[in-house]
Amino acid sequence: MFSIKYLAHDIVKVLCFLLGLPMFLYQRPKILFENKKAQKHIRGGAILIANHLGFFDPIYMMIAIWYRRHHFICLKKFFEGKSRPFFKAFLCLPIDKNNVSFGSFREIVEHIKQGELVSMFPEGAVNDGSGETATFKSGVTLMAFQGKVPIVPMYIKKKEHWYERLTMVIGEPIDDFSNPEAKMNFGLIDKITEKLQNKESELEALVKGEKNK
């Protein structure tokens, strides 16, 4: 209801909406695909990985793969205190980086075995600001081996200017894990983790190439 008392507030609100909506539409994320296989919807259990630039990355991942529920792996510290209900509502799975528990690892693997999508950042932390993707931790590979599910790589491009649209690129799923004959050992885990890192670099090159076109 109109009230002179809230006139300034209401004007600001309307202006925000009028200016914000076109801005939102203009700034909508741009999603690219590496190839035709990457364009296919992710079905069944899978792990989605991306580089980690900031707090909003999980939202970008949810926008890119909008048709699935994401279980995000997050630090246990976020699950302590007042933020717990928020992270629980977002289906986050806590993990203690300093003292990984076997129970939390088992819980993550159970989710992917049940056909759910687990999303995570193999860098293990938010990027240091350089824009360079840090070395991937190999936990993601072990999870995929245990769940026998593919890993879907994704690259989020850092915005250079505020007016730029956010660009993300989704890669072809890597499925080196469903073969029951695969002899898993430390060497193979490291090798596949390196392959994931290389794939991330390829996606980065692809998105940068797209920009220069």
Added chain:
Amino acid sequence: MSMSRTEIIDKIKEILVYADPAGADKYVDIKEDADLRTEYGMTSVNMLYIVIAIEETFGIQFDNIGMNDVATLRDVVNYIEAKLS
């Protein structure tokens, strides 16, 4: 399943050699009180791998304990013994 401590250690050594064939030599005389991460260069993922292999080999399941609770070979063997008894 009843196993002696020596048998448990031998099985763990087999797991370690299978997991890390390139570094197999270092596990021949592995000391019970050696820290698997600091002295044998294992990462937390390597430790998770070893635990999964132990669970499959011995038919046990680790409780929701942290990796720091089984830092040495002695901790691991004690844990398996307690589970098997």
